[in-house]
Amino acid sequence: xVLLDRKKAIPILIGDNKRFLIISGLAGPAKDIGxxxxxxxxxFLFGGAMGGALPTSLGLALSRPNDRVLCVSGDGDILMSMGxxxxxxxxxxxxxxxxxxxxxxxxxxxxxxxxxxxxVNLDMIAKGCGFPITKTIITEQELLEGKKILDNxxxxxxxxxxxxxxSPPKYSRNWNASEEKLKFRKNLIN
Amino acid sequence: MIYNKVWGCYKIKMKNWQxxxxxxxxxxxxxxxxxxxxxxxxxxxxxxxxxxxxIAIPLTxxxxxxxxxAGSYLGGSKAVLLMQSSGVGNCINQLSLIKHGxxxxxxxxxxxxxxxxxxxxxxxxxxxxIPTLNSMGVSCIKIEKKEDVESTIKAALTMVFKxxxxxxxxxxxxxxxxxxx
Numbered sequence: 586x587v588l589l590d591r592k593k594a595i596p597i598l599i600g601d602n603k604r605f606l607i608i609s610g611l612a613g614p615a616k617d618i619g620x621x622x623x624x625x626x627x628x629f630l631f632g633g634a635m636g637g638a639l640p641t642s643l644g645l646a647l648s649r650p651n652d653r654v655l656c657v658s659g660d661g662d663i664l665m666s667m668g669x670x671x672x673x674x675x676x677x678x679x680x681x682x683x684x685x686x687x688x689x690x691x692x693x694x695x696x697x698x699x700x701x702x703x704x705v706n707l708d709m710i711a712k713g714c715g716f717p718i719t720k721t722i723i724t725e726q727e728l729l730e731g732k733k734i735l736d737n738x739x740x741x742x743x744x745x746x747x748x749x750x751x752s753p754p755k756y757s758r759n760w761n762a763s764e765e766k767l768k769f770r771k772n773l774i775n
Numbered sequence: 776m777i778y779n780k781v782w783g784c785y786k787i788k789m790k791n792w793q794x795x796x797x798x799x800x801x802x803x804x805x806x807x808x809x810x811x812x813x814x815x816x817x818x819x820x821x822x823x824x825x826x827x828x829x830i831a832i833p834l835t836x837x838x839x840x841x842x843x844x845a846g847s848y849l850g851g852s853k854a855v856l857l858m859q860s861s862g863v864g865n866c867i868n869q870l871s872l873i874k875h876g877x878x879x880x881x882x883x884x885x886x887x888x889x890x891x892x893x894x895x896x897x898x899x900x901x902x903x904x905i906p907t908l909n910s911m912g913v914s915c916i917k918i919e920k921k922e923d924v925e926s927t928i929k930a931a932l933t934m935v936f937k938x939x940x941x942x943x944x945x946x947x948x949x950x951x952x953x954x955x956x
Binding site: 606608629631633634635636637638639640641642643644645646647648649652666668669671672675676762763765766769770773774 | 806807830832833834835836838839840841842843844845846847848849850851852854868869871872875876877878
């Protein structure tokens with residue numbers, strides 16, 4: 586099976602990123618999103634605290650009910666915080682969409698196979714938790730279908746974007762989370 | 776049966792100060808109450824769950840409460856994490872987000888492995904609460920008397936949301952009573 590390339594698929598799926606407040610998980614997705622938004626003030630990228638992207642996006646979504654929050658994170662990060670899928674499904678924030686960029690491995694640490702490469706299906710887990718909308722994207726046709734989910738406010742939605750093993754784009758980011766926090770808040774609150 | 780009997784005692788002793796504690800948090804504008812259930816937090820959790828003007832978030836593990844607090848701050852709201860001392864251990868790496876990102880963070884922790892504890896399993900984490908939190912940059916303030924609850928919570932709210940510090944308020948077993956085994 587020919588899988589999608591994250592460098593092409595993620596920009597197509599997200600479209601105009603200015604529509605969203607974006608929390609990105611660490612490692613690959615932080616590069617995907619940093620490259621896409623150039624760390625514009627609607628973006629907060631994790632660089633550590635693995636497993637923190639899902640709960641942070643939940644806190645943000647509940648705090649900003651009139652804005653759409655997008656959490657873009659990897660299979661490894663989401664596997665580490667799977668309990669939070671249950672929490673999100675319980676609270677059901679309509680304005681939260683999760684994109685799991687699933688390459689089925691830990692690219693950052695040498696390419697070890699992740700649990701999703703060993704048979705774990707995060708779409709079914711999200712569904713089992715009670716997410717009203719879930720979608721697995723493997724083909725280009727499914728990518729276009731997935732795009733429509735991002736146009737709606739009827740989440741929470743969980744999108745499993747299956748991608749090949751290729752690297753994310755090269756991007757030199759700001760590692761200072763305090764600066765990024767201030768930038769993000771200033772954009773929203775002042 | 777024993778549990779119910781104990782809870783009966785808890786209820787009489789705690790109701791007033793716990794209700795005041797909830798009002799103090801709410802009056803300060805706390806919107807998100809994340810929690811892992813604990814008997815010592817029961818009244819606070821019940822209050823938050825019944826109140827439509829706040830959001831009570833049951834967690835599967837305490838560490839979720841760290842990201843929720845940070846995300847809530849990014850969006851301009853205030854959050855609190857309610858947990859038992861054993862949950863502190865689950866939070867340690869997530870506190871990297873708070874410490875490195877200098878996020879304000881408030882948690883209220885009911886202690887186990889403390890004054891009069893009868894379950895020997897509770898001591899290892901109970902005794903590690905203050906050193907581990909301190910090592911992750913979280914200041915700890917312990918309350919032992921009910922007359923100190925309101926003033927201490929107000930002080931913690933000021934430290935967290937005015938000075939943007941991370942603070943844990945520890946409710947001692949002297950205050951909440953030790954569970955009987």
